Amino acid sequence: MGLVSINRIYAAISAVVMAFVLLPLVAVVWVSFFSNRILSFPATGYTFDWYVRAWAQDSFRNGFITSVETALVAVVISLVLGVPASLALVRYRFPGRDAIQTLLLSPMVVPGIVGGAALFMAFIELEIILDMDISGSLPGLFIAHGLIALPWTIRLVTAALVGMSPSYEEAAQSLGAGRITTFFRVTLPIIKPGIVAAALFSFVISFIDLEKSIFLVGPGRTTLQIALVSYLEWNLDSTVAAVATVQILIIGVLLVASDRYAKLSRAF
Amino acid sequence: MSEVVLQSIVKRYEAVPAVDNISLSIGEGELVALLGPSGCGKTTTLRMIGGFIPVTEGRILVGGRDVTHLPPNKRNMGFGFQNYALFPHMSVGENVAFGLQMRKVSRADIARRVKIALDRVKLAHLSDRLPKQLSGGQQQRVALARALVIEPDVLLLDEPLSNLDAQLRNEMKLEIRRIQQQLGITTIFVTHDQDEALSIADTVVLMRAGRIEQQGAPDDLFERPASHFAAEFMGVTNLLPGEVAGSDRFRLKGGDTILVPVAGRAGPHAFAIRPERLEIDGEASAANTLSAEVEIATYRGLVIDYRVKTPSGLCLTARRPSPAAGGPAPLPVGRPVRVSFAPEAGTLVPM
Numbered sequence: 001m002g003l004v005s006i007n008r009i010y011a012a013i014s015a016v017v018m019a020f021v022l023l024p025l026v027a028v029v030w031v032s033f034f035s036n037r038i039l040s041f042p043a044t045g046y047t048f049d050w051y052v053r054a055w056a057q058d059s060f061r062n063g064f065i066t067s068v069e070t071a072l073v074a075v076v077i078s079l080v081l082g083v084p085a086s087l088a089l090v091r092y093r094f095p096g097r098d099a100i101q102t103l104l105l106s107p108m109v110v111p112g113i114v115g116g117a118a119l120f121m122a123f124i125e126l127e128i129i130l131d132m133d134i135s136g137s138l139p140g141l142f143i144a145h146g147l148i149a150l151p152w153t154i155r156l157v158t159a160a161l162v163g164m165s166p167s168y169e170e171a172a173q174s175l176g177a178g179r180i181t182t183f184f185r186v187t188l189p190i191i192k193p194g195i196v197a198a199a200l201f202s203f204v205i206s207f208i209d210l211e212k213s214i215f216l217v218g219p220g221r222t223t224l225q226i227a228l229v230s231y232l233e234w235n236l237d238s239t240v241a242a243v244a245t246v247q248i249l250i251i252g253v254l255l256v257a258s259d260r261y262a263k264l265s266r267a268f
Numbered sequence: 269m270s271e272v273v274l275q276s277i278v279k280r281y282e283a284v285p286a287v288d289n290i291s292l293s294i295g296e297g298e299l300v301a302l303l304g305p306s307g308c309g310k311t312t313t314l315r316m317i318g319g320f321i322p323v324t325e326g327r328i329l330v331g332g333r334d335v336t337h338l339p340p341n342k343r344n345m346g347f348g349f350q351n352y353a354l355f356p357h358m359s360v361g362e363n364v365a366f367g368l369q370m371r372k373v374s375r376a377d378i379a380r381r382v383k384i385a386l387d388r389v390k391l392a393h394l395s396d397r398l399p400k401q402l403s404g405g406q407q408q409r410v411a412l413a414r415a416l417v418i419e420p421d422v423l424l425l426d427e428p429l430s431n432l433d434a435q436l437r438n439e440m441k442l443e444i445r446r447i448q449q450q451l452g453i454t455t456i457f458v459t460h461d462q463d464e465a466l467s468i469a470d471t472v473v474l475m476r477a478g479r480i481e482q483q484g485a486p487d488d489l490f491e492r493p494a495s496h497f498a499a500e501f502m503g504v505t506n507l508l509p510g511e512v513a514g515s516d517r518f519r520l521k522g523g524d525t526i527l528v529p530v531a532g533r534a535g536p537h538a539f540a541i542r543p544e545r546l547e548i549d550g551e552a553s554a555a556n557t558l559s560a561e562v563e564i565a566t567y568r569g570l571v572i573d574y575r576v577k578t579p580s581g582l583c584l585t586a587r588r589p590s591p592a593a594g595g596p597a598p599l600p601v602g603r604p605v606r607v608s609f610a611p612e613a614g615t616l617v618p619m
Contacts, residue, residue, distance in 0.1 A: 167353035170320050173340040174347040175418060176370030185366075189357040 025248055032241035039236050050242035060243055063227030067207055070138075070145050070223060074206035075199050077146025082153030083195065087187070089154070090161040091169075101154075108151040112211025119144050120215035141216050141223075148209055149202030156201060160194025161187075193261040200258035204251050270331030270421040271296045272317065272454055278325035279312050279478075286312045288478035289326075294471075297452040299445070301465035304475035305501070310458045311426060313475070317456065318347050318424050330421050341370070346415030348425040348457075352407045354399035360386070360410050361395035367418035385417035386410075388447060405436045412447065423448070425457035429464060441468055462502055466490060474498055496617050499540035505585045506546070508539045509619060518616065522580035526556045527611045533618075541614030543573060543587035546607050548599070554608035560584065562603045572598055576607060 035045035054060050082104075088094075089101050107115060123140050127133065168190060172182040188195070210225040217226055224247070228240055272294040279287040287309040294300050302310040315321040317328055319340035327336045335343050354363050364385050368378045386392040389409035399407055408428065415423060428444060429437045445468040448455050459465050465472045466486040473483040482489060482498045493499035499507055513519040518528045518539055528539060547554070560576035563583070570593040574586045586607055589595030599605065 165351055165353065167349040167351055168355060170318075170340065171347065171349060171353040171355070171414075172366070173320075174318060174343070174345060175367035175414070176341045176344075177366075178339075178341055181370070186355055190355075 028241050029245045029248065032238050032245045034238050034241075037237060039238060039241075050238040051246070054239045054242045054246075057231075057239065059222070059227040059231065060224065060239075063222050063224035066138075066141075066217075066221055067224040070141055070213075071203045071206040073142040074145035074149045075202045077142065078149035078153040078202045079195065079199060081146070082150050082198065083157055086154050086157035086161055087183075090158055091166065104154050105151045107147050108155075112148075112209065115147075116144070116212035116215040119147070119212065123216070138221060141213065141221075144212050144216050145206040145209065148212060149205050152201050152205055153198040156194050156198040157191065160191040164190050197258040197261040200254045200261070204254050204258075208247075208251065270333075270454060271298075272422055272456065273329040274313075274317070274326065275329065276326040277313065277316060277323055277328065279309070279316060279321060280324045285478050287316065290475075290478075290480055291326075292473060292480070292483070294454060294456065296454055298470045299448050299455045299457070299468060300471045300473060301469035302456060302458045302473050302475060303460070303462060303465040303501075304481075305460060307477075308475040309478040310460075310475050312478075314424050314426055314456060314458045317422070318345055319343050344418065344421050346418060346420035346423045346453075348408075348411050348415050348423070348428050350427045350430060352399075352411040352431075354407055354410055354414070356399055358398075359395065360391065360397050360399065360402070363399065363410060364414045364417050367414065371418065381417055385413040388416070388450075389413045389443070404432055405440060408432065408440055409443070412444070416447070416451065416453070421454070423453050423455040425455065427458055427460070429459070429461075437464075444468065474501060476501075492615060493540060493617060496538050496540075496619055499538070499615075499617050504540045504542050506539075506541045506543060506614075507617075508541075508582065508584075509536065510539060511536050512616070516611070520580075520582060522578070522582050524558060524578065524580055524582065526558075528556075528614065528616060529611055530616065533616055536619045537616040538619055539614050540617050541609060543585040545613040546584060546586035546609050548574065548576075548586050548588060548605050548607060550606070550608045552606070555611050557606055557608040558582070558584075560605055560607050562599050562601050562605060565598060565601055567598070571595075574599060574605075576605060578607075 031039065032050055033046045033048070034043040035047040035049070036043060085100075085104055089097060089104075110118075119140075164187070168186050169182050172186040173179075177185065208225065209223070210229065213223045213226055214229075217223060222230070224243070228243060232240055272292075274290055274292040277287055277290045278285060290309075290313060292300075302313060304310045312321060316323050319335070319338060319342075323336055327334055329335070330343070330345075340347075354360075355366065358366065361382055364382045365378050368381060373381070382395070383392055386395055389412055391406060391409050391413065394402065394406065394410075399410065402410065408431075412428075425444070429440055432440055441464060444455075444457075457469075466489075469486060471483060472486050472489050474481045474489060476497050481501075482494045484492075489498065490502055493502050493504060496507060508520050510518050510520040512530050512534050513525060514530070516527055516530055517525055518530065518537070519525045520539065526539065558578050560578045560582075562574050563577045564575040566573040566575070567590065570590055571587050572590045572595070574588065575583060576586060577583050584607060591597060
């Protein structure tokens with residue numbers, strides 16, 4: 001078989017896969033403009049109404065705000081914990097290093113439902129011990145989302161550090177810089193792309209989480225994803241599609257932006 | 269500018285010694301090359317002096333001050349890295365200024381001293397460039413300026429020339445030597461290239477398996493290698509094993525006996541002789557003459573290497589100028605030759 005025909009086969013397979021991935025997204029965006037009152041085909045007309053209605057819904061607006069807040073806090077938590085942890089994992093050799101690395105990456109491989117349930121039970125236990133609200137509280141949600149984002153931050157920042165020769169830090173030290181100065185003046189600027197990508201990606205990962213959050217939200221403080229699920233239980237119109245379209249847009253922009261800073265493929 | 273003394277330095281990684289009891293005294297203003305194959309401990313030694321690797325045993329003194337347990341930022345040493353390690357997010361000028369900022373030098377003084385340092389390496393006009401906009405040779409110069417601007421007690425260079433192409437390497441070699449002598453700064457540099465070490469060092473320290481194999485002036489090492497390893501590393505390709513067989517005689521493996529200065533040695537040794545010192549079809553009256561046959565001729569531009577074999581099975585390499593360098597016509601393979609040498613043309617080294 002010639003090279004050209006092999007390339008054609010690859011192209012065909014790629015096209016099928018792309019279509020498989022993209023068609024649902026296209027469908028959602030399309031449906032979000034249908035003027036049909038109940039979700040159905042074909043479209044009787046097109047309208048922007050669902051976007052207006054979505055924003056007018058308290059549950060979506062508040063859910064969106066909660067999701068953004070939570071994601072921002074998750075970004076901060078994952079960076080504050082993840083950057084120093086990555087630094088220690090990459091630059092130092094100490095007993096238990098591999099175990100700690102596995103532990104820090106584990107939220108990525110534990111199914112969200114399992115992790116959410118585990119956190120919920122842990123929070124309940126803590127509540128009993130400390131006699132305070134955690135499981136339905138915002139701080140509880142923040143902690144959970146920080147955990148979701150942490151492995152991704154560690155992956156991306158670790159990749160950035162591995163790609164950075166230790167000799168930069170050594171050069172700074174030989175020129176008279178202490179460890180802290182070296183970190184802020186040399187290490188941080190050099191791995192900045194990795195950190196920016198980690199922050200953006202952490203935001204996305206937190207923003208789209210459903211499974212963990214479902215255990216941890218309190219009354220009146222749901223995230224957007226949970227608001228969507230609740231809405232779907234009782235309604236079948238294009239509001240959900242409108243909300244989904246906005247999300248696709250936001251997440252798409254964030255992912256493209258973070259990929260510009262550091263190739264996301266390095267994190268997988 | 270200070271003298272550097274290493275007192276019985278040992279570095280062990282989980283009981284395996286990487287540097288095994290090295291003692292070395294480096295005089296003020298001296299340029300010392302740590303030479304050896306990869307894994308001999310030369311870079312580990314340099315990095316211990318720089319403070320990047322903790323010393324397992326022993327002491328490091330700089331100008332009489334014990335720096336063994338000081339962190340690198342308290343040692344006042346300039347370090348040149350193999351990859352230069354210029355900070356990619358800072359301009360050339362900022363890179364050079366970094367060490368002065370760490371020393372809280374005033375802004376005006378920093379500007380002045382950065383200018384002097386960059387002038388010294390002839391790069392003042394590139395002060396605003398980013399490292400990635402410079403060529404390899406320019407980056408090396410900036411790295412040198414950055415290491416020297418802090419007026420270090422010692423300059424440490426880790427394979428400073430290994431990332432440069434041949435012509436630039438030669439240029440940089442002379443540049444390093446010029447600046448080193450101009451400033452009179454004690455300098456230790458690591459290399460695996462004997463030519464580099466010989467051409468700029470005051471003292472060459474040949475290392476092997478974590479120990480010092482031999483140290484001395486370049487001509488000392490080159491002309492009087494003290495061991496089989498040293499001879500081999502210094503490019504002596506003919507190392508003929510055998511045994512001392514009298515006050516001036518050496519019996520080669522295979523049976524031939526040659527006349528050499530034995531100087532009180534006894535037992536198994538190797539006779540080390542450079543290919544240039546073997547004469548092909550020279551005067552018949554030479555002290556040592558072996559008959560042989562040309563096995564392989566390798567044309568190398570200015571010289572031709574002849575690998576010859578004696579009837580007893582001994583293989584030798586003899587080097588002659590090629591016609592390009594005014595030498596005689598090349599010899600064909602299979603041609604019988606006489607190989608001769610004077611007794612003092614080679615040395616005996618212990619096996």
